[in-house]
Amino acid sequence: MAINAExxxxxxxxxxxxxxxxxxxxxAAAYHIATAASELAANVLFHGGGGWxxxxxxxxxxxxxxxxxxxxxxxxxxxxxxxxxxxxxxYSTGKGLGCGLPGVKRLMDDxxxxxAVGAGTCVKAIKWR
Amino acid sequence: xxxxxxQQVLHEQRSALLTAWITQVAALGDQHSVHEHALxxxxxxxxxxxxxxxxxxxxxxxxxxxxxxxxLALRQLVGEQARHGSSASTCVNVVLTLKHLMSAQVVTATxxxxxDMLWLEQVFEQLTLLTVTAFLAIRERQITQQSLSxxxxxTPVLRLWHRILLLPLVGVIDTVRARQITESLLEAIARYxxxxxxxxxxxxxxxxxxxxxxxxxTIDAARLLGTRVVMTGISPEGAQTLTKLGIRFADVIxxxxxxxxxxxxxxxxxxxxxxxxxxx
Numbered sequence: 001m002a003i004n005a006e007x008x009x010x011x012x013x014x015x016x017x018x019x020x021x022x023x024x025x026x027x028a029a030a031y032h033i034a035t036a037a038s039e040l041a042a043n044v045l046f047h048g049g050g051g052w053x054x055x056x057x058x059x060x061x062x063x064x065x066x067x068x069x070x071x072x073x074x075x076x077x078x079x080x081x082x083x084x085x086x087x088x089x090x091y092s093t094g095k096g097l098g099c100g101l102p103g104v105k106r107l108m109d110d111x112x113x114x115x116a117v118g119a120g121t122c123v124k125a126i127k128w129r
Numbered sequence: 130x131x132x133x134x135x136q137q138v139l140h141e142q143r144s145a146l147l148t149a150w151i152t153q154v155a156a157l158g159d160q161h162s163v164h165e166h167a168l169x170x171x172x173x174x175x176x177x178x179x180x181x182x183x184x185x186x187x188x189x190x191x192x193x194x195x196x197x198x199x200x201l202a203l204r205q206l207v208g209e210q211a212r213h214g215s216s217a218s219t220c221v222n223v224v225l226t227l228k229h230l231m232s233a234q235v236v237t238a239t240x241x242x243x244x245d246m247l248w249l250e251q252v253f254e255q256l257t258l259l260t261v262t263a264f265l266a267i268r269e270r271q272i273t274q275q276s277l278s279x280x281x282x283x284t285p286v287l288r289l290w291h292r293i294l295l296l297p298l299v300g301v302i303d304t305v306r307a308r309q310i311t312e313s314l315l316e317a318i319a320r321y322x323x324x325x326x327x328x329x330x331x332x333x334x335x336x337x338x339x340x341x342x343x344x345x346x347t348i349d350a351a352r353l354l355g356t357r358v359v360m361t362g363i364s365p366e367g368a369q370t371l372t373k374l375g376i377r378f379a380d381v382i383x384x385x386x387x388x389x390x391x392x393x394x395x396x397x398x399x400x401x402x403x404x405x406x407x408x409x
């Protein structure tokens with residue numbers, strides 16, 4: 001799903017919530033996933049200048065059961081110079097509150113971030129069932 | 130150039146073509162009979178414009194963008210159709226109907242050349258493009274207007290009691306809406322000299338940092354005008370998410386339900402709701 005306007009953030013948020021609910025996540029977990037998707041999408045738009053957000057279910061190879069949900073945010077923006085600093089509570093380059101990325105990390109179970117200055121940023125967050 | 134044959138055919142069949150077109154367009158969709166006269170006049174003027182173009186010397190690439198009167202007639206026609214809920218294909222069909230009628234006439238004529246047919250084809254291609262563009266422009270405008278009116282509808286500031294305002298927030302809060310919410314709330318606070326404002330978040334689907342940030346700014350501004358803010362309707366999941374995000378609403382009274390919020394607000398202005406019997 002492409003993120004290029006504010007309306008796309010809400011659409012991504014809705015889509016992530018729907019996917020979480022169809023996978024049988026609890027209401028609270030679905031809410032967490034939706035919020036995380038919304039935060040990541042907002043980051044993609046405001047810091048990365050637009051990009052993509054993918055949400056997909058992770059299945060067990062043998063039993064075909066849904067194990068979790070993965071949210072992947074991608075942008076080709078300026079990148080993050082100091083990832084540790086970006087993950088620090090209350091630190092923000094923009095006008096935000098500075099709790100987006102650390103918040104997503106707490107909301108989700110697994111969190112990975114890769115970034116290269118000048119090339120873009122990729123954030124992957126997983127919530128297990 | 131051999132357009133004389135085409136011109137002749139079109140000239141001879143002019144009135145027959147026009148009548149046939151009007152009848153077929155009327156049969157096309159469920160055109161409302163009330164507007165038949167207006168539609169007739171529009172089709173007539175459009176017909177004249179189209180014939181005017183067809184009677185010209187063929188050029189390799191006919192551009193109709195500078196045909197003011199044609200574009201105007203087409204826009205009016207499409208506008209009329211769009212207002213009555215016709216689809217884009219119906220609008221295009223109106224133009225294509227005329228094309229079919231004309232080609233049927235032209236094919237049967239004796240000395241019409243391939244160039245003539247090509248010219249007819251090109252002109253109608255451009256006409257179709259213009260029609261679609263006009264239709265999309267009208268739809269676009271409708272959407273913009275609707276979203277504007279939705280925006281106005283969606284932020285009612287209610288006067289709950291003397292000096293108590295209620296702002297029920299329903300739906301997604303983006304930057305534009307947040308600004309409007311703040312504006313209308315501050316205006317209402319100043320007008321009613323409100324002491325307490327209840328901010329009901331029951332209808333907000335997801336509370337994330339951007340929504341929280343918008344709310345904080347609104348609350349801060351409201352406080353500067355001397356009103357206390359009572360937040361209500363944060364769902365259990367929402368509360369959990371907000372704390373996990375690390376967002377803190379300092380100095381804001383929060384109640385789980387609107388009912389508790391109203392009780393709190395009344396208390397803040399020294400009132401309460403009590404049963405009638407107790408008073409007697």
